[in-house]
Amino acid sequence: MTIEVNRISYGINNFSILRDVSLEIKGGEILSIIGPNGSGKSTLMKVLAGDIIPDSGSVIINGKNLNDIEISSRAIVRSMMSQTQNIVYDFDVREIIEMGWLESSIDQANGHFENTIKLISNECGIDHLLKRKFNSLSGGEQRMVHFARTLLQSNGLQKNLQKYIFFDEPTANLDIKRELNILNVIRKKAKEGYGIFVVLHDLNLAYNFSDRIILIKDGKISKMGDPNDVFDDEILSEVYEVPVYFDKDIGRIKYY
């Protein structure tokens, strides 16, 4: 059971954003994608989520073509955390998290719902914020709330289904405590068997955090595989167009 991306190409007005991209996302594994600005990382994620229909190629989720999966079933098999827009009305934090609850009813009777909300908000360190208004939170806190909502979405009852979670730069603009918090939870999710696909900007983070890495430039995959194979001075320097030096001993890159 995997997500299989076969030879995806996508462009707008004759400008190609993705060229012949193929990859595979497996359960229990963290797959990161890195690359310069405008290289097509977020677009690729949108194609995987089904936001965008590619010009050619296919996305096969657990053996089924994405186009043939109903919108409501897509939400069960994959959840996604992206850069979100502001919310106009004054929802409580708890209400925002609850939006990730996909079961058609909230079954408060058996306590399962309450427990899940408690567990997840605790995991994300936002249990003290549940009664606050979402719009009164700081940017970082709001991000943690969306993170919790994404986790709740992936937490549905279909135990035998291979599920996937996508994250678009989940740790951008977060303090280091929250960054570690998010990374640890994502790790844990991978251990539980979820297939994880992450867009990352921070190269050091990508190296230390991923099981496999895709390096993409101008919509084309330059290198894909084990972090140690991708993090090669020559390849990185060429893709990012600045001299990059990678220190294998401490797992850090240097570029200034």
Next chain:
Amino acid sequence: MKYVNSYQMFIVYSSILILLVVLGLALSFGSYKVTFIDYLYSDMSKVQESVFTKIRFPRVLLSAFVGASLATSGACLQGLFRNPLADPGLIGVSAGAALGATSFIVLGSNFIQGSVTNPYLLPLSSICGSAFVISALFFITRGFGKEGITYLLLAGIAVNAFSGVGIGILTYISDDSELRGLTFWTMGSFGGATISMIGPALLFIIFSFIWIIKEARKLDILQLGESEAYRLGIDIKKLRFSVIVSSAIIVGISVSLSGMIGFVGLVVPHLARILGGVNHSFLLPSSALMGAILMVLADLFARTMIKPAELPVGLITSAIGSPFFLWLIFRIRKS
């Protein structure tokens, strides 16, 4: 109601209670002396009975439904556009409905006798008018992001002006009998409502209410943004269609029966949000109830203030609504 908490349920039940009291009051006061109590318990003269059942009762019923309609459609449009200033009057949806109704009265009279009292085709043409405006506004304001709030209102000015031009031209080209029909309709208000005229319309309004309240949860999730809502399993196109069509039905019918009444769709949903919360499972029913309360009271006021003459009810709602609108703009600027 799974997504409504107990405090919100309390507000909904209280609103139902208040609405019943207000309906009783509205049925008991007017230019002619006959009360609700008379109707239930004492012998009435023929005149009293006919005033009560043929004039006052349909009028009060219609005002309640129109109030509920305008408030609910305001709440729906505010949800769909993710814009707190969306009011069917301000953004031109009512004007579109009015243009639809006017077109039918003037152009339709060539084909159908008595177009101004046709209980099906007149509302239907209004519905087409408002549906067209909502869809057009939706596509015009798409992609403006946060600035959409302003652009929606600007587009509303244009739509209102355009409808004004259309209605003006139609008035100009209409012949004597069409003009009489048009004037009769423009004066609108809730007077002159009869059960046979409003009956079918009210059924359609009830049907739309049920339809839209079923979408309440989806409207909540839509507040995260369209792509987020899609990723949470919501078929955005279907939702958009439901909201546009049902809002168009309730606004179109209201306008076709009672003319343009402003600000109810703006004031009431905000009141409901302040009182109980922003989730649509609560917001839509409570807006409907509070809209009905407000409109029945406004109409009661309009017809008893200077009886036996009466004030246009739109005057009263605008008197309440316009300062509220200014306050709202002020509040948005602060946040």
